Amino acid sequence: MAVRITDECISCEACASECPVAAILEEGNEKNPNEDFFYVKPESCVECVDHADSPRCAEACPTEGAIVWDMPYTEEFNEYYALRNEEGIYKIREHKKKGLMLPIVKSQKFNESISIAQRQEAQFVQEF
Numbered sequence: 001m002a003v004r005i006t007d008e009c010i011s012c013e014a015c016a017s018e019c020p021v022a023a024i025l026e027e028g029n030e031k032n033p034n035e036d037f038f039y040v041k042p043e044s045c046v047e048c049v050d051h052a053d054s055p056r057c058a059e060a061c062p063t064e065g066a067i068v069w070d071m072p073y074t075e076e077f078n079e080y081y082a083l084r085n086e087e088g089i090y091k092i093r094e095h096k097k098k099g100l101m102l103p104i105v106k107s108q109k110f111n112e113s114i115s116i117a118q119r120q121e122a123q124f125v126q127e128f
C-alpha cells in the first residue's frame with residue numbers, strides 16, 4: 001500500500017474523488033470487503049508519490065484516525081498482504097492471466113520517509 005481506511009470512516013465521500021489513481025472504493029462496492037466504510041485498494045495506492053506532497057485522501061478527510069499508514073506494497077510484504085487477503089481484510093484484484101495482483105506480481109510506490117515502525121503502529125496519515 002499504502003494507506004488504509006479504518007472503521008472510524010463516516011463514509012462522507014470526500015476522499016475518493018481526490019485519489020489520483022482511483023484506489024478508493026465506497027461502501028457497497030462489490031470490490032470493497034468492508035460493509036460499512038470506504039476502502040483503499042492496496043494494489044493500486046501509490047501513497048500519492050509523484051502526485052502530491054502528502055496523501056490527498058488524508059488531506060480531504062475530516063475524520064481523525066480514518067486513514068492510517070499501512071505497509072509498503074512491495075515483495076518484502078507479500079506474505080502480509082496474501083494472509084490478510086485470505087482473511088478478508090483486503091480484496092486484492094484477480095487478473096485473468098497474472099492471478100492475484102499481490103506485491104510479488106506488481107509492487108507499488110511508497111513514501112520512504114514513513115518508517116516501518118510508524119506503519120506497524122498504524123499512525124494517522126493526517127499527522128504527517
Ligand code: SF4
Pocket residue numbers: 002003018019020021022023024040044045046047048055056057058
Ligand atoms: S494515498 Fe494517494 S494514491 Fe493512496 S488512496 Fe490516498 S489519495 Fe489514493
Ligand code: SF4
Pocket residue numbers: 005008009010011012013014015016038057060061062063066067
Ligand atoms: S474522507 Fe475520511 S471519513 Fe470520508 S469517506 Fe474518506 S476515509 Fe471516510
